[in-house]
Amino acid sequence: MPELPEVEMVVRMLRSQLVGRRIEGVELLWERTVDRPAPEEFSRQLTGATLTAVGRRGKYLLFLLDNGQTWLVHLRMTGKFLVRSDPGQEAPEGALWNPTHIRARLWLDNGAYLLYIDMRKFGRFYLVADPAEIVGDLGPEPLGEQFTVAWFRDALQGRRGELKPLLLQQHFLAGLGNIYVSESLWQASIHPQRIAGTLTPVEIARLHTAIISALQAGIQNGGTSLGDRQYVYPNGQLGQHQHHLAVYDRAESCCPRCGYAIERIIQGQRSTYFCPVCQAAPGQDSSDDFLAERE
Ligand SMILES: [Zn+2]
Helix, strand or coil: CCCHHHHHHHHHHHHHHHCCCEEEEEEECCHHHEEECCHHHHHHHHCCCEEEEEEEECCEEEEEECCCCEEEEECCCCEEEEEECCCCCCCCCCCCCCHHHEEEEEEECCCCEEEEEECCCCCEEEEECCCHHHHCCCCCCCCCCCCCHHHHHHHHCCCCCEHHHHHHCCCCCCCCCHHHHHHHHHHCCCCCCCEHHHCCHHHHHHHHHHHHHHHHHHHHCCCCCCCCCCCECCCCCECCHHHHCCCCCCCCCECCCCCCECEEEEECCEEEEECCCCCCCCCCCCHHHHHHHHC
16 A cells, blocks of 8 residues: 555656646546545536646645645555556556556546556545545644654653554554554664553654654655555656565565564554564563664
């Protein structure tokens, strides 16, 4: 599932290709992609509108239109956008999609097509006057000004649940998913099953730094395209961050820091990857001591 860095890459690429373009027509091939309003109304309001900005909030894409409406998109598992000069009747060689996966097709005033492709069909469109209706209850942006160490300390205080599932909750902190949470916890040397409210101030500061740097690294490397290659750029290319992951999807591989084998556990029905040495289990010797000895 695309997370903040992947959605950010999609936004940047679409922004350069779509801002200022007028939508000449909309064809919905899977109407249930549109959550609201009714599909006919969605198509009617988009047709003739000009795209004035493309942005992101958490894992949502936001397309601002000159008619005052905002089109929001959540890509979920396998949603992706491609901008093509043809209507996409043929997939490029090697692509893991085919024309039957095209759920929506928009044609633009410069003759290009914006294709929405979604094999699993979980992605959703929303067209609203006020984006807060959809994204109003999301937590702060981890790369935004609101995400400070002080905010993080207050937000974690008294939390009795495990840390990793909390970091995945979008109304706690927006944009993180399984990949970047696993990487952040490894970078901060914190066990994913730690009780959130028990982190020390030093650990909180370390995790804060790790979350920001994990996301920035993901963006710098153009996002993560895993083995299923479901995340591709709107120009059909792949991200490269999968070659830089320390623990995610690397069970049995060596920890890049200590060389011990990465472990995989199931937490909240999701896979968690971590290093059992660098990220000492709750109750075991603190990883602080471990790191202090090394520093
Ligand atoms: Zn390690």
